[in-house]
Amino acid sequence: MFKEYKTIREVVGPLMLVDGVEGVTYNELVEIVGKDGSLRRGKVLEIDKSRAVVQLFENSQGLQMSESRARFLGHAQELAVSRDMLGRVFDGMGNPRDGGEPVLPEKMMDINGEPINPAARDYPNEFIQTGISAIDGLNTLVRGQKLPVFSMSGLPHAELAAQIARQAKVRSGESEFAVVFAAIGITFEESQYFAEEFRHTGAIERTVLFTNLANDPAVERIATPRLALTCAEYLAFDCGMHVLVIMTDMTNYAEALREVSAARREVPGRRGYPGYLYTDLASLYERAGRIRGCKGSITQIPILTMPEDDKTHPIPDLTGYITEGQIILSRDLYKKGINPPIDVLPSLSRLKDKGIGAGKTREDHADTLNQLFAAYARGKESKELSAILGEAALTETDKLYAKFAEAFEKEYLGQGFETDRSIEETLDLGWKLLRILPESELKRIRTQYIEKYLHGKAEE
Numbered sequence: 001m002f003k004e005y006k007t008i009r010e011v012v013g014p015l016m017l018v019d020g021v022e023g024v025t026y027n028e029l030v031e032i033v034g035k036d037g038s039l040r041r042g043k044v045l046e047i048d049k050s051r052a053v054v055q056l057f058e059n060s061q062g063l064q065m066s067e068s069r070a071r072f073l074g075h076a077q078e079l080a081v082s083r084d085m086l087g088r089v090f091d092g093m094g095n096p097r098d099g100g101e102p103v104l105p106e107k108m109m110d111i112n113g114e115p116i117n118p119a120a121r122d123y124p125n126e127f128i129q130t131g132i133s134a135i136d137g138l139n140t141l142v143r144g145q146k147l148p149v150f151s152m153s154g155l156p157h158a159e160l161a162a163q164i165a166r167q168a169k170v171r172s173g174e175s176e177f178a179v180v181f182a183a184i185g186i187t188f189e190e191s192q193y194f195a196e197e198f199r200h201t202g203a204i205e206r207t208v209l210f211t212n213l214a215n216d217p218a219v220e221r222i223a224t225p226r227l228a229l230t231c232a233e234y235l236a237f238d239c240g241m242h243v244l245v246i247m248t249d250m251t252n253y254a255e256a257l258r259e260v261s262a263a264r265r266e267v268p269g270r271r272g273y274p275g276y277l278y279t280d281l282a283s284l285y286e287r288a289g290r291i292r293g294c295k296g297s298i299t300q301i302p303i304l305t306m307p308e309d310d311k312t313h314p315i316p317d318l319t320g321y322i323t324e325g326q327i328i329l330s331r332d333l334y335k336k337g338i339n340p341p342i343d344v345l346p347s348l349s350r351l352k353d354k355g356i357g358a359g360k361t362r363e364d365h366a367d368t369l370n371q372l373f374a375a376y377a378r379g380k381e382s383k384e385l386s387a388i389l390g391e392a393a394l395t396e397t398d399k400l401y402a403k404f405a406e407a408f409e410k411e412y413l414g415q416g417f418e419t420d421r422s423i424e425e426t427l428d429l430g431w432k433l434l435r436i437l438p439e440s441e442l443k444r445i446r447t448q449y450i451e452k453y454l455h456g457k458a459e460e
Helices: 133-138 157-167 188-201 218-238 250-263 277-285 314-322 331-335 365-389 396-413 423-434 447-459
Strands: 003-005 008-012 015-018 028-033 039-048 051-056 069-076 078-081 089-091 107-110 127-129 149-151 177-186 207-213 242-248 289-291 297-305 325-329 342-349
Touching (some): 078 218, 149 314, 157 177, 177 188, 218 277, 250 277, 250 314, 277 297, 325 331
Parallel strands (some): 089 207, 242 297
Antiparallel strands (some): 003 069, 078 107, 325 342
16 A cells, blocks of 8 residues: 655755655655656655655656655656567667657566676676677677776777677577667667667667667766666576676766765765765666576676766776776777777776686687787887987888888778677687787797797798
8 A cells, every 4th residue: 555645844945854654665766746747756765764855757846745645656766677678669768769668567676786696797708799899809898797888078989888788699509699778868869879870771670779868867877877788687687698798887886876965965085976886886887797597697898987087986986996807999090090999908808717718719820819918008108208218220120010000000990880700700810919929929828829820820
């Protein structure tokens, strides 16, 4: 039975204070019925004895406190989930946005999820192919991993996100693969871009798209990634699918948290963000992983724009701390016309060693990866030296390294947003570029691989 109260005492922005409540719990859903019968939704944010602070999902404008009723529904926000969600577009609250019928639920799930028992977690150790050489070859994504992308304003992270969503696949192919895409606080144009891109390429068939627009209430942004992850948990752990969750842009999510925190008059933490930003982000990112004895898995790629291009800003800083590495986009590479502009040197995938090698990618992967990193770092140094002292100051070897760095950026990194490379193509391209250098410089690769892949391929 629902409990209704006419004791609304205060409304401040998206927050409302209700007095004299009984038996109300944290996160419980609330309906606010206006004088004219209009319905607004919200959830319980805080309880202090008989007082409840309610966070509204809609605008509070025009709400008459004395004439309105607060109805507490007795349960948290839930999402109706079903396999039929694949191929559909929803808004930030889980309502259809594609003109289709609402989903017939196979079950209702709490959007806050259930914690995975740490003892039941399985270690991520299976390669996911994104088709992007800079990720597959050098910062490999592993099934069950959370690997964020740190972008900067004006860089093409939306195109990169769409490319990963289109191209990603599990190589073993023993179970189905799905993508859950959560777009948080994006413009209408971006929303149309993602929907059209997926429809045009046919990727929509295996994608569930949640779009929260910039003009939607800020509070909705807080729910959107949780709805996406709830849908992913159902597909992974109930339907046994490998699910890749892409969330863009987490900066908009953190801004919404800050907005609600300011309305609650909380004491701000670092740079005005709430002190619980770390735990809140962790409650999202930690919903990735694999469970022992379960076929499915959830792999996460959160994408965020670094405010003022600053990677020490709280949002990228805490994200990097919780997650297992980062892919960093570079403004310098973008200016050179290299797309996707992934800066591989500061990028890192902490679990890549578990997802590469014989039986997963190829036996020579680890060695070529180390050699490419070392050669590119030296090549960049040589180019900088040449810019200061002139090319005459470089040794012949340094000139070759500078040539390698140029070719590496142009061919390996600059593959464009339409090219889908298999891991074999990526590795072969790495060997092709390494031929620019003298064989004596390939110190990080075992002799048997040099014989097999450098000479063997050259003879072919």
